[in-house]
Amino acid sequence: xxxxxxxxxxxxxxxxxxxxxxxxxxxxxxxxxxxxxxxxxxxxxxxxxxxxxxxxxxxxxxxxxxxxxxxxxxxxxxxxxxxxxxxxxxxxxxxxxxxxxxxxxx
Amino acid sequence: xxxxxxxxxxxxxxxxxxxxxxxxxxxxxxxxxxxxxxxxxxxxxxxxxxxxxxxxxxxxxxxxxxxxxxxxxxxxxxxxxxxxxxxxxxxxxxxxxxxxxxxxxxxxxxxxxxxxxxxxxx
Numbered sequence: 001x002x003x004x005x006x007x008x009x010x011x012x013x014x015x016x017x018x019x020x021x022x023x024x025x026x027x028x029x030x031x032x033x034x035x036x037x038x039x040x041x042x043x044x045x046x047x048x049x050x051x052x053x054x055x056x057x058x059x060x061x062x063x064x065x066x067x068x069x070x071x072x073x074x075x076x077x078x079x080x081x082x083x084x085x086x087x088x089x090x091x092x093x094x095x096x097x098x099x100x101x102x103x104x105x106x
Numbered sequence: 107x108x109x110x111x112x113x114x115x116x117x118x119x120x121x122x123x124x125x126x127x128x129x130x131x132x133x134x135x136x137x138x139x140x141x142x143x144x145x146x147x148x149x150x151x152x153x154x155x156x157x158x159x160x161x162x163x164x165x166x167x168x169x170x171x172x173x174x175x176x177x178x179x180x181x182x183x184x185x186x187x188x189x190x191x192x193x194x195x196x197x198x199x200x201x202x203x204x205x206x207x208x209x210x211x212x213x214x215x216x217x218x219x220x221x222x223x224x225x226x227x228x
Contacts, residue, residue: 091205099150
């Protein structure tokens with residue numbers, strides 16, 4: 001099984017800050033990685049796929065990078081609406097999700 | 107319009123059986139796998155398993171193999187997740203989700219159901 005590890009588990013930042021979340025896979029997954037945003041009571045929302053491709057309609061302040069086993073999600077200028085939990089997901093072999101990063105606004 | 111509409115919330119007692127559903131519409135049901143994902147209260151997302159509705163072939167995560175059964179009825183474009191004997195630890199929200207490509211069974215999910223809350227309590 002491929003195991004995904006995200007860090008940090010929680011982060012607190014101010015509006016306008018640049019925020020970075022890291023995701024590591026237990027083995028290489030090429031670029032078969034997606035990022036999701038989940039708000040309470042809602043299904044996950046796709047932000048990025050193929051490690052760096054922005055889903056249609058997602059604000060350009062979100063970006064993704066990486067390949068192989070190490071990936072990052074960056075929010076260039078944190079907005080109040082970005083309060084949520086973010087998950088990475090590998091889809092190279094079945095599916096596996098990171099444990100999530102809760103983003104709080106200071 | 108692609109839609110995955112899940113059955114409503116359930117409250118069950120330990121030891122009871124349960125089947126929840128995921129009704130698909132707006133696309134060729136037999137062309138895309140359906141996956142199930144668990145989210146325990148306040149916790150993260152866990153992949154449980156998947157089914158190819160065309161031939162009902164299934165794959166399960168080792169963590170869920172033997173504890174749940176995934177099935178599908180292509181005549182009514184519906185996938186199911188079933189338990190024969192629920193435990194309190196099965197209390198969670200369960201999502202169905204569809205990969206974004208009919209040619210890639212593991213593709214990232216582009217459509218999700220709204221989730222079904224299952225509460226197991228004596």
